[in-house]
Amino acid sequence: MKRFVEGTDRKQSTLFPECLEDWKAFSSGRSLATWIGLVPKQHSTGGKDRLGRISKQGNRHLRWLLVAGAMAVIRYACQHGTNRPWLIRLMDRRPIKVAAVASARP
Numbered sequence: 142m143k144r145f146v147e148g149t150d151r152k153q154s155t156l157f158p159e160c161l162e163d164w165k166a167f168s169s170g171r172s173l174a175t176w177i178g179l180v181p182k183q184h185s186t187g188g189k190d191r192l193g194r195i196s197k198q199g200n201r202h203l204r205w206l207l208v209a210g211a212m213a214v215i216r217y218a219c220q221h222g223t224n225r226p227w228l229i230r231l232m233d234r235r236p237i238k239v240a241a242v243a244s245a246r247p
Contacts, residue, residue, distance in 0.1 A: 160200050174246040177204050195242060211245035
Protein backbone atom coordinates (compact mmCIF):
# COMPACT_ATOMS: atom_id res chain seq x y z
CA MET A 142 0.00 0.00 0.00
CA LYS A 143 1.30 3.43 -0.96
CA ARG A 144 1.74 6.24 1.53
CA PHE A 145 -0.07 9.45 0.75
CA VAL A 146 1.27 12.96 1.12
CA GLU A 147 -0.73 14.88 3.73
CA GLY A 148 -3.12 17.44 2.21
CA THR A 149 -3.25 15.83 -1.23
CA ASP A 150 -5.56 13.40 -2.90
CA ARG A 151 -4.67 9.95 -4.23
CA LYS A 152 -3.82 11.19 -7.75
CA GLN A 153 -1.45 13.90 -6.52
CA SER A 154 0.31 11.77 -3.96
CA THR A 155 0.94 8.93 -6.41
CA LEU A 156 2.22 11.34 -9.06
CA PHE A 157 4.93 12.79 -6.79
CA PRO A 158 6.90 9.53 -6.38
CA GLU A 159 6.50 8.71 -10.08
CA CYS A 160 7.91 12.07 -11.19
CA LEU A 161 10.60 12.39 -8.55
CA GLU A 162 12.99 9.51 -8.66
CA ASP A 163 15.44 10.86 -6.07
CA TRP A 164 14.04 13.17 -3.36
CA LYS A 165 17.52 13.71 -1.95
CA ALA A 166 18.59 15.53 -5.11
CA PHE A 167 16.67 18.60 -3.87
CA SER A 168 18.30 20.50 -1.03
CA SER A 169 15.20 22.58 -0.22
CA GLY A 170 11.58 23.19 -1.15
CA ARG A 171 12.70 26.09 -3.35
CA SER A 172 14.92 23.83 -5.44
CA LEU A 173 12.01 21.41 -5.85
CA ALA A 174 9.73 24.29 -6.88
CA THR A 175 12.37 25.41 -9.38
CA TRP A 176 12.47 21.94 -10.88
CA ILE A 177 8.67 21.87 -11.17
CA GLY A 178 8.60 25.39 -12.67
CA LEU A 179 6.74 27.30 -9.94
CA VAL A 180 9.32 29.99 -9.17
CA PRO A 181 9.59 33.28 -11.05
CA LYS A 182 12.31 33.90 -13.61
CA GLN A 183 15.04 36.20 -12.40
CA HIS A 184 16.30 39.07 -14.52
CA SER A 185 19.12 40.69 -12.58
CA THR A 186 21.15 43.66 -13.74
CA GLY A 187 23.16 46.30 -11.97
CA GLY A 188 22.62 44.70 -8.58
CA LYS A 189 18.82 44.83 -8.87
CA ASP A 190 16.85 41.61 -8.76
CA ARG A 191 13.73 41.63 -10.92
CA LEU A 192 11.33 38.73 -10.73
CA GLY A 193 9.16 37.90 -13.73
CA ARG A 194 6.58 35.25 -14.48
CA ILE A 195 6.91 31.63 -13.42
CA SER A 196 9.31 29.72 -15.61
CA LYS A 197 6.90 26.86 -16.51
CA GLN A 198 9.84 24.51 -16.92
CA GLY A 199 9.50 20.97 -15.69
CA ASN A 200 6.53 18.66 -15.30
CA ARG A 201 3.39 20.45 -16.50
CA HIS A 202 0.98 17.91 -15.02
CA LEU A 203 2.56 18.03 -11.57
CA ARG A 204 2.55 21.86 -11.64
CA TRP A 205 -1.13 21.85 -12.65
CA LEU A 206 -2.05 19.50 -9.80
CA LEU A 207 -0.28 21.68 -7.22
CA VAL A 208 -1.98 24.86 -8.48
CA ALA A 209 -5.38 23.12 -8.62
CA GLY A 210 -4.93 22.00 -5.01
CA ALA A 211 -3.98 25.53 -3.99
CA MET A 212 -7.08 26.90 -5.76
CA ALA A 213 -9.23 24.47 -3.77
CA VAL A 214 -7.68 25.73 -0.52
CA ILE A 215 -8.28 29.36 -1.55
CA ARG A 216 -11.85 28.63 -2.63
CA TYR A 217 -12.53 27.00 0.74
CA ALA A 218 -10.92 29.94 2.56
CA CYS A 219 -13.12 32.41 0.68
CA GLN A 220 -16.29 30.50 1.53
CA HIS A 221 -15.59 29.38 5.10
CA GLY A 222 -12.74 31.57 6.30
CA THR A 223 -9.28 30.48 7.34
CA ASN A 224 -6.94 30.77 10.29
CA ARG A 225 -3.90 31.29 8.03
CA PRO A 226 -3.09 35.02 8.25
CA TRP A 227 -0.47 34.84 5.49
CA LEU A 228 -3.07 33.48 3.06
CA ILE A 229 -5.54 36.25 3.91
CA ARG A 230 -2.86 38.91 3.36
CA LEU A 231 -1.79 37.29 0.09
CA MET A 232 -5.37 37.16 -1.22
CA ASP A 233 -5.85 40.83 -0.31
CA ARG A 234 -2.69 41.91 -2.16
CA ARG A 235 -2.80 39.74 -5.29
CA PRO A 236 -5.35 38.31 -7.72
CA ILE A 237 -6.71 34.91 -6.70
CA LYS A 238 -4.88 32.87 -9.34
CA VAL A 239 -1.56 34.58 -8.60
CA ALA A 240 -2.11 33.79 -4.94
CA ALA A 241 -2.84 30.17 -5.86
CA VAL A 242 0.45 29.81 -7.75
CA ALA A 243 2.31 31.46 -4.87
CA SER A 244 0.77 29.14 -2.30
CA ALA A 245 1.32 26.05 -4.49
CA ARG A 246 5.08 26.29 -4.00
CA PRO A 247 6.32 23.50 -1.73
